[in-house]
Amino acid sequence: MLADLRTLVEIESPSRDLDALAASAEAVATVIENRLGGQAVLIVNEGGTHVHWAGGGEPRVLILGHHDTVFPLGTLARRPFTVADGRASGPGVFDMLGGLVQAVHGLAALDDRSGVEILVTADEEVGSFSSRALIEERARACGAVLVFEGAADGGGLKTARKGCGAFQVSIAGRASHAGLEPEAGVNALVEAAYQVLDIAALSRPELGTSVTPTVASAGTLENVVPAEATVVVDVRVESAEERERVEAAFAGLAPHVDGARITVEGSVGRPPMPASAAAELFLLAQQLQPGIEAKAVGGGSDGNFTAAVGVPTLDGLGAVGGGAHADHEYVVIDAMAERARLAAGLVQAIRNAPRA
Incomplete structure (x- = not known):
């Protein structure tokens, strides 16, 4: 598993870099074919x-993941794949190349791999717009x-996720000389200040809704x-009702400064993943690994999409570790084999259960 993880990490795969993603996809396909046989199809x-x-x-069961990462080309030179003190580190090890490796090796332990599909996408980190369908x-x-x-x-499974999305509020004013005739202008920055306060006030922490202005320019x-x-603005919601309220x-949004104009783009692109979507599959996981915990988290994944179309979905089956999107990203090596066995057991349990 560590050898395959090194292979994937050392081919950098930043989202939107199509050449890098093509090379990474070839590597993912090769790992799958070497461990599982058959042919992995590249979809461009x-x-x-x-x-x-x-x-x-x-x-009967879809293994879902992605091979794009948030790190730009050149990160590997600064932060190479490293194994030390029981941890493997490097760009993308936790989010989510370690999980891919565990899934493949878990399936490799099964003599019969019928009924299983693997889909590894290239744009999860930037919204999955080309892969959602x-x-x-x-x-x-x-x-x-x-x-x-x-x-x-702590190694828990993700049984609920918030819906998430982003909005961009663009403000058009009118330029003028700030010293000679400031009154002739329409100050877009002042309007932006009003809008930031209005937007932040949309948060409803008691309902699990966060509306957070994150980047501004003027x-x-x-x-x-x-x-x-x-x-x-970054938006996270727990319910469809809150999604509708925030989007509305x-x-x-209306301007406060006379003459200012506002344009809004964006949406809550990933719908919430309710705990009910994972309930049956989590019970199977508990039978295979007693004591494993269910966790609700704020981040989104492609599991939000599959849950939203009514398909039972269990998330967080990947690597045990931490530091997603950060320089200290790592996976716990000793947990990798156990998680691979959990993957194999879940596939077997799903195939053995009568299909709804």
Whole structure:
């Protein structure tokens, strides 16, 4: 497993870099074919190169993951793949190359791999816009989804996720000389300040809703009234009702400064994943590994999409570790074999159960 993990980590795969993603997909396909046999199919579209493998027979379970990472080319030179003190580290080890390796090796332990499909996408970190339809199609065909994103704290499984999305609020004002005639301008920065306060007030922590302005920009020079400004906002919701409320509120944002104009783009693109979607599959996991915990988390994954179309989905089956998207990202080596066995056991249990 460590050898395969090294192979995948050492081929950098930042989202939106189509050449890098193509090389990474080739490596993922090779690992799958070497361990499981058969042929992995490369699916190329505007989001990158996705990898699909099928074990034959009636599809019963979809192994879902992604091979794109958030780290730019060159990160590996600064932070190479390293094994030390019981941990493996390097860009993408936890989110989520370690989980992919565990899933493949878990399946390799099974003599019969029929009914299993693997889908590894190339654009999860940037919204899965090019892969969402394929993800939903294969989830419906299989009837159960196991997502190999990194485990929750302490190795728990992710049984509920918030819906998440991003909005960009663009403000158009009018430039003027800040000293000679500031009153002739329409200050987009002042309007942005009003909008940040209005937007932040949309949060409802008691309902699990966070609306967080994260990036802002405005202005050109210190003596020019800003004619343009933008505010980028991260949104997380636990319910469809809150998703609708927040989206309606963004659509209804109104200017405070006379003459300012507002344009809003974005949505809550990943619907919430309710705990009910994972209930049956989590019971199977508990039987295989008594004491394993269920965790609800704020981050989204492609499991949000499969749960939203009514397919039972269990997430967080990947590596035990931490530091996703950070320089200290790592996986716990001693947990890798146990998680691979859990993957194999879940596949067996799903195939043995009568299909709903």
